[in-house]
Amino acid sequence: MTVLQKRMIEDMQLAGLNPRTQECYARSVRQLAEYYGKSPDKIDEKEIRAYFLHVKNEKKWARATCTIAICGIKFFWEKTLKRDWSILGLVRPAREKRLPVILSRKEVITIMENVRFFRYRSCLETIYSLGLRVGEGTRLQICDIDSARMVVHVRNGKGGKDRYIPLPKRTLQLLREFWLIHRNEEWLFPRVGRGCHGNYNRTNPINEPMSITVIQMAFKEALLTSGIRKKAQVHSLRHSYATHLLESGVNLRQIQTNLGHNSPATTAIYTHLTGIAQEKARVNLDEIMNELP
Numbered sequence: 489m490t491v492l493q494k495r496m497i498e499d500m501q502l503a504g505l506n507p508r509t510q511e512c513y514a515r516s517v518r519q520l521a522e523y524y525g526k527s528p529d530k531i532d533e534k535e536i537r538a539y540f541l542h543v544k545n546e547k548k549w550a551r552a553t554c555t556i557a558i559c560g561i562k563f564f565w566e567k568t569l570k571r572d573w574s575i576l577g578l579v580r581p582a583r584e585k586r587l588p589v590i591l592s593r594k595e596v597i598t599i600m601e602n603v604r605f606f607r608y609r610s611c612l613e614t615i616y617s618l619g620l621r622v623g624e625g626t627r628l629q630i631c632d633i634d635s636a637r638m639v640v641h642v643r644n645g646k647g648g649k650d651r652y653i654p655l656p657k658r659t660l661q662l663l664r665e666f667w668l669i670h671r672n673e674e675w676l677f678p679r680v681g682r683g684c685h686g687n688y689n690r691t692n693p694i695n696e697p698m699s700i701t702v703i704q705m706a707f708k709e710a711l712l713t714s715g716i717r718k719k720a721q722v723h724s725l726r727h728s729y730a731t732h733l734l735e736s737g738v739n740l741r742q743i744q745t746n747l748g749h750n751s752p753a754t755t756a757i758y759t760h761l762t763g764i765a766q767e768k769a770r771v772n773l774d775e776i777m778n779e780l781p
Contacts, residue, residue: 490527492527492528492529492568493514495568496513496514496517496563496564496567497510499563499568500513500514503563503567504648506644506648512556512560513559513563513564514560515560516556516557516559517561517564519557520536520539520557520561523539523542524539529569536561540554540557543557587757587760587761588723588757588761589727590724590727590728590731590761591716591718591720591724591725591728592763593732595714595716595718596616596725598714598716599707599711599716599720600612600613600616600710601714602709602710602711602713602714603706603707603709604709604710605706606666607666607669607670607677607680607698608702608703608706608707610662610663610665610666610677611625611677611698612625612706612707612710612722613659613662614628614659614662614663614676614677615703615722615726616725616726616729617656617658617659617729618640618642618653618659618729618746619653619726619729619733619743619746619747620642620653621646621723622700622723623700624642624645625677625703626677626697626699626700626703627643627675627697628640628642628675628676628677629643629674629675629676630672630673630675630676632676633655633660633663633676634655635655635660638654638657639652639653639654640652640653640654640655646748647748647750649748651748653746654746672695674695675695675696675697675698677697677698678695678696678697678698679698679699704721704722707720707721707722707725708721726747727761730743730746730747730755730758731762733746734758734759734762735762735763740752740755740756740758740759743755743758
């Protein structure tokens, strides 16, 4: 680790950024340095401008990826290097207005049935049943489960916020069954020891949470095997959770609380995605069209 890297990490820790954000910011600066083949403090403003034009026009990075890169590089230059460059205020990726991919209940079941290993299925089912972001799911700890109150304590979620989520009985049973396999004292979903394949190696435990990348790969494999052609990701389980609750009659305010959204408007998008809302729209359109001569 270089002196600059160490200083940036310390600056991010002092700023109160969560570990996942720190990792993303550090990677953004590292990618910039690798692109130019030199230390990031030797890169000038013109080169930063050229870099963002490159990732936008040639690499075709998604808006979210560009935003993370901008924030990470901006933090490094302004907080760690104490530089104030106008180009960092100029770069703004266009806002994308895309609707989330929603899986039906049957599709969720089909995907889960096609997850190869129980350790991945248990994690994915937990993410769906609690409406979690993937990182929130993999970082769950034993102490986060309150079986007396039947709630889960999600710590340090997006924006550094904690929240409590109702815990379904089936999920509690699933977590207990899985714990009997790995018996890790800290993590609900610990990493697998090297060379373990299908089973946990209790003689060589790794006291770290399961990798986000591994869960994403397991979901992608199950999606392909299931034959579902929707462009779904692990995060689609969170969107589907919200939509399915809304279809079941759970009020929007409760769903907002479960998801940890700041604004009701963020949660309100699911009202347009429920099968009930779409069916009602179809019925209304049929009535309108039937009135035409």
